Amino acid sequence: xxxxxxxxQWLPLVFAALMGLxxxxxxxxxxxxxxxxxxxxxxxxxxxxxxIASIGPFWDANETWLVLAIGxxxxxxxxxxxxxxxxxxxxxxxxLVGLILRGVAFEFRAKAPAHRKPMWNMAFYAGxxxxxxxxxxxxxxxxxxxxxxxxxxxxxxxxxxxxTVAYSFIGATWIILKTDGELQKKAxxxxxxxxxxxxLGLGAVxxxxxxxxxxxxxKWFSVPEIFLLAPxxxxxxxxxxxxxxxxxxxxxxxxxxxxxxxxxxTVLFTLGFFxxxxxxxxxxxxEQLTLYxxxxxxxxxxxxxxxxxxxxxxxxxxxxxxxxxxxxxxxELRYD
Amino acid sequence: xxxxxxxxxxxxxxxxxxxxxxxITIALGWVLFYFKLRYSRSGEERWIxxxxxxxxxxALSFALGVVSGITMSFQFGTNWPGFMETVGNIAGPLLAYExxxxxxxxxxxxxxxxxxxxxxxxWLHTTATFLVAFGTTMSAxxxxxxxxxxxTPVGFEMREGVAHATDWFAIIFNPSMPYRLAHMLLASGxxxxxxxxxxxxxxxxxxDKADDVRVSLVTGLGLGALLIPVQILMGDFHGLNTLEHQxxxxxxxEGNWETRGNVPLLLFAVPDEAARENNFEISIPNGASLILTxxxxxxxPGLNDFVAEDGTILHPPVAPVFYSFxxxxxxxxxxxxxxxAAVAMMGYKRRGPEGLPKPMLWAMVPMxxxxxxxTLAGWYTTxxxxxxxxxxxxxxxxxxxxxVPAPMVASTLFVYLTVYATLLIAYIGVLFYIARxxxxxxxxxxxxxxxxxxxPAE
Numbered sequence: 095x096x097x098x099x100x101x102x103q104w105l106p107l108v109f110a111a112l113m114g115l116x117x118x119x120x121x122x123x124x125x126x127x128x129x130x131x132x133x134x135x136x137x138x139x140x141x142x143x144x145x146i147a148s149i150g151p152f153w154d155a156n157e158t159w160l161v162l163a164i165g166x167x168x169x170x171x172x173x174x175x176x177x178x179x180x181x182x183x184x185x186x187x188x189x190l191v192g193l194i195l196r197g198v199a200f201e202f203r204a205k206a207p208a209h210r211k212p213m214w215n216m217a218f219y220a221g222x223x224x225x226x227x228x229x230x231x232x233x234x235x236x237x238x239x240x241x242x243x244x245x246x247x248x249x250x251x252x253x254x255x256x257x258t259v260a261y262s263f264i265g266a267t268w269i270i271l272k273t274d275g276e277l278q279k280k281a282x283x284x285x286x287x288x289x290x291x292x293x294l295g296l297g298a299v300x301x302x303x304x305x306x307x308x309x310x311x312x313k314w315f316s317v318p319e320i321f322l323l324a325p326x327x328x329x330x331x332x333x334x335x336x337x338x339x340x341x342x343x344x345x346x347x348x349x350x351x352x353x354x355x356x357x358x359x360t361v362l363f364t365l366g367f368f369x370x371x372x373x374x375x376x377x378x379x380x381e382q383l384t385l386y387x388x389x390x391x392x393x394x395x396x397x398x399x400x401x402x403x404x405x406x407x408x409x410x411x412x413x414x415x416x417x418x419x420x421x422x423x424x425x426e427l428r429y430d
Numbered sequence: 431x432x433x434x435x436x437x438x439x440x441x442x443x444x445x446x447x448x449x450x451x452x453x454i455t456i457a458l459g460w461v462l463f464y465f466k467l468r469y470s471r472s473g474e475e476r477w478i479x480x481x482x483x484x485x486x487x488x489a490l491s492f493a494l495g496v497v498s499g500i501t502m503s504f505q506f507g508t509n510w511p512g513f514m515e516t517v518g519n520i521a522g523p524l525l526a527y528e529x530x531x532x533x534x535x536x537x538x539x540x541x542x543x544x545x546x547x548x549x550x551x552x553w554l555h556t557t558a559t560f561l562v563a564f565g566t567t568m569s570a571x572x573x574x575x576x577x578x579x580x581x582t583p584v585g586f587e588m589r590e591g592v593a594h595a596t597d598w599f600a601i602i603f604n605p606s607m608p609y610r611l612a613h614m615l616l617a618s619g620x621x622x623x624x625x626x627x628x629x630x631x632x633x634x635x636x637x638d639k640a641d642d643v644r645v646s647l648v649t650g651l652g653l654g655a656l657l658i659p660v661q662i663l664m665g666d667f668h669g670l671n672t673l674e675h676q677x678x679x680x681x682x683x684e685g686n687w688e689t690r691g692n693v694p695l696l697l698f699a700v701p702d703e704a705a706r707e708n709n710f711e712i713s714i715p716n717g718a719s720l721i722l723t724x725x726x727x728x729x730x731p732g733l734n735d736f737v738a739e740d741g742t743i744l745h746p747p748v749a750p751v752f753y754s755f756x757x758x759x760x761x762x763x764x765x766x767x768x769x770x771a772a773v774a775m776m777g778y779k780r781r782g783p784e785g786l787p788k789p790m791l792w793a794m795v796p797m798x799x800x801x802x803x804x805t806l807a808g809w810y811t812t813x814x815x816x817x818x819x820x821x822x823x824x825x826x827x828x829x830x831x832x833x834v835p836a837p838m839v840a841s842t843l844f845v846y847l848t849v850y851a852t853l854l855i856a857y858i859g860v861l862f863y864i865a866r867x868x869x870x871x872x873x874x875x876x877x878x879x880x881x882x883x884x885x886p887a888e
Binding site: 150151152154155157158160161162164165166167168169170172173175176177178179180182183184186187190191193194195196197198200201202205206207390391393394397398401402405406409412413415416419420427428429430 | 482485486489490492493494496497498499500501503504506507508511512514515518519520521522523525526527529530531533534535537538539540541542544545546547548549550592594595598832833834838842845846849853856859860863864
């Protein structure tokens with residue numbers, strides 16, 4: 095392995111990047127699934143079926159990115175995996191129950207007797223809400239360095255609410271993309287209502303992390319970093335502005351630009367994610383454990399990397415295939 | 431109860447609930463692929479009707495398998511951090527390959543398989559069905575490699591208390607892997623065979639003699655009759671492999687306390703671990719010796735060999751292993767008799783399903799879940815039989831457990847059990863509901879509400 099330099103140096107970094115990528119893809123993709131679930135009570139029965147149809151062929155693969163992310167944490171950074179998950183024991187359990195309810199409700203609401211459908215709709219909503227809230231809560235506790243105090247709990251509760259709003263926002267933009275007519279109009283108004291939550295949420299996380307950790311403060315607010323990093327918040331502000339303007343003009347009678355809010359939101363999420371990744375690097379458990387300290391043996395990581403190099407492009411390829419096959423406005427889902 | 435026991439119950443409950451659904455989807459994927467191929471070849475409606483009915487069961491089972499599987503991947507970290515810290519260098523790549531080569535494949539192509547029938551060319555739909563079946567089988571492969579390695583670990587060395595891989599070929603093709611994998615894949619085939627037969631019989635008894643019901647009955651019973659003798663043979667091979675590598679487990683399965691020859695085969699007994707003896711034995715003389723060594727006076731290992739000088743017990747708890755082994759074998763025997771008798775009845779004068787007497791059809795309905803019973807009993811035999819080790823000879827279960835407060839584990843356990851019980855009832859209920867509904871109108875029009883729009887199928 096000499097030809098690749100010192101693998102103990104770059105392998106953990108590569109795996110951290112892969113894990114980050116998986117989390118980012120998960121947040122965008124399952125984010126819209128969960129968001130659609132959170133918006134469920136605001137729709138009538140026919141609209142609910144259409145909302146489900148818009149995510150039906152995708153949600154399972156979307157959720158798999160979470161499995162990949164947690165899998166990489168498990169296999170590449172085992173020490174961090176144990177530390178993070180034991181610290182987040184209860185919110186993880188709540189998230190899992192939420193994901194169980196959400197996933198099975200998909201099937202049961204269509205296959206169970208008709209009079210049970212409202213119950214499974216409820217389970218779909220409750221599951222999506224539980225998952226979103228607990229993921230936001232975990233994000234908050236993680237930012238606070240996995241410490242549990244009254245202050246961090248309050249902060250985590252706030253991030254729980256904001257992440258849920260952010261998910262429902264990207265969910266609304268997905269519905270704008272995948273539907274038309276009354277439901278699309280409704281989704282535009284949901285998105286208009288949610289955009290403030292997204293702005294406040296991004297702001298809260300961006301402001302909190304540097305003030306909790308002097309190290310992160312240093313990374314952002316010293317010269318020349320402050321100038322080099324300035325484009326990040328400026329671009330984010332520009333995206334929010336563009337979203338706001340677009341949402342004012344939607345729905346469009348020719349259905350132009352219905353793809354734009356979802357795309358802009360994805361870019362916005364990506365920017366926010368890079369900001370966080372920059373803040374926390376090189377720590378995988380904030381201020382406690384770096385990714386170099388917690389990485390598995392280079393031999394094992396190398397074995398996984400070889401497979402990844404071949405398999406990841408294939409995964410990307412057939413994921414694109416499925417989005418192409420099910421492109422366009424969502425229609426009723428049928429087996430025949 | 432302490433954290434260790436609660437965590438074990440929690441993981442046991444989780445894995446037991448989880449394994450029910452992959453056990454169905456692994457083989458059902460291949461059965462669906464078979465149905466689709468038959469349809470593509472012949473163009474006969476009955477094959478695609480059978481496909482459409484069973485793909486619903488597949489979708490439902492797949493969803494339950496996915497969500498319960500995610501729970502397990504998190505529980506490694508929440509409850510068993512010591513496992514990955516010690517053997518993560520080996521378990522990690524195996525799990526990673528499972529996610530990369532199986533999970534994404536099946537998840538993405540499932541969407542095309544379920545909803546793509548009228549959107550994509552037929553060959554692509556058939557390919558998607560194949561890839562989903564292939565994905566579930568790959569998933570089984572990797573997870574059984576890991577499970578087998580935990581039973582018979584090779585190809586590694588310990589450095590500072592952490593296992594490091596030295597030979598990946600040896601790790602993957604570890605001594606018990608081929609037997610365990612074959613045994614599990616056959617178990618999946620049998621589970622699906624009896625599910626097809628059981629649901630088919632249920633519909634037949636309700637006077638729903640549609641041609642796709644015949645397909646289910648004939649395919650299920652034929653598959654069952656074909657696989658069960660292979661499984662019995664494979665079980666025997668697996669047992670001999672276990673005798674070689676994990677003699678303490680075999681001693682517990684046989685309920686044999688002293689290492690000796692001429693050991694009888696216990697059909698029934700009540701093992702008493704405190705007194706280290708059995709009560710109420712019913713046995714066949716020399717049976718165990720004959721099965722395990724093929725000689726009447728062959729030496730069978732005894733449990734008393736696995737007690738350390740200081741009294742520490744190094745063999746698994748006897749009663750659960752002893753009983754679950756008998757449940758598995760008993761269920762297998764019931765499968766053998768039922769499937770062979772049914773195939774004989776259907777073959778007699780070529781009467782097909784019409785040749786099946788009513789009591790036999792009634793027996794098939796509860797046997798729809800016989801594969802679950804046998805699979806779970808088999809898993810308990812082998813996994814409890816590995817105790818007190820988590821990875822044989824490398825680390826004990828106790829060394830891996832997280833120091834989460836017991837009440838926290840207890841409360842989440844309670845929640846999981848409630849959710850699992852509810853979902854299991856809902857699953858079985860819906861299975862029979864769609865079976866009744868299919869008979870009432872080909873799955874499209876419910877009897878309660880005539881003229882209802884086609885049921886969306888997501």
